[in-house]
Amino acid sequence: MSNLRIFYICAIAMLLSAIVPFTSVYADENQQLQIEIRYTNGDRISTYQAEYVVYQDNEKTPFIEKELEINPDTLYLPQNHEYRVEVFVNGIFSEMKKIELNEQSEKLQINIPLSGGIKFNVFYEDGETPLEGxxxxxxxxxxxxxxRGVIDTQGDSMRYWLQSTNYESEHYTAEIYFEDFLLHTVSNIKIQQAMEQDLKITIPVPAVVEELLVFQLYDSELNKISKSDGIYSISLMDKNDVSIADSEISARGLVYFSNIPSGIYKVLVMKDGEHASLWDDIEIAIIGNQNEFELIQTPVSEPVSEPVSEPVSEGFFPTFVEPITYDSTSEEYYLTCNCVAFRLDDIQDYWLTDVQVELLDLFSEKEIP
Structure with missing residues (x-):
């Protein structure tokens, strides 16, 4: 075997011996961690609205934040570190557990408290009339x-199963709406694990607004509409466009209503029994907190007219001809008649009119070529 071949073999062997340990070090840098989340009764939790946050060592900034898409879930994390895993369900902190991840894969099981069930009973301020719908x-x-849910004819919601609140800072809030109008908020709701509970909510809104409701109509220039301007009326329409109440303008120029059930209404202004489109249809909340309403006519935009240019006619326009200058050794002549004259012999002069003959004689007299 030649010396050159021996040299190449030794060089390759030395290179391989350097590469293999290098790759093995970096291949083992990440290690597998399997995370499984169960309730305290041993059941695996659903992935719905569940997530977990991973912290490395004593860091306060999350190393990983992830929604739980599969249970158990598998992560590949740098080894030789301690990890803290916090679990959240329904936005509520559920449990935390730590693990040391070294040179072998690990499995971490986290047991969280059971969910609790809660049902809401929602009533008007009398505490008896259900806030249906x-x-x-x-x-x-x-x-x-x-x-999110709808209150039924009995004033009840569905029973919702949510992560129990086991720490002082953890709680829920409930918001009650008429369509998109917020009526009432209940805060600091606690849910006990593995328990069912009912929560009665009485909102400060009457079932029927008995007080007099007064509407004033204005035109686009903020002048009050009176009965002399026409027969105006107002219709209150529910969410199904069904008229709940109608009232005509009074001699004082006001429209009155009373004993209207609490709710959200669309207000239609009518004139002579027809919808007056100059007033926009608006929605108002009649819940007893406001008894006077002003409705202003929508300003009518005047159309902007643009000047129309007159069409250019293709009539005859005479062409201006600059005076022609003739150079001469004796004097200069300026022809300003813009014409050409021919001198004819006397035999042919009889073909010309008297004016033409005089014109030719003038040219001859002035010696104009």
């Missing part, structure tokens, strides 16, 4: 919406 929205303390 209203919407209830349940949010975690961080403001994230967790559940």
């Amino acid at each position: 209203s919407t209830i929205v349940i949010k975690s303390h961080d403001g994230q919406e967790q559940r």
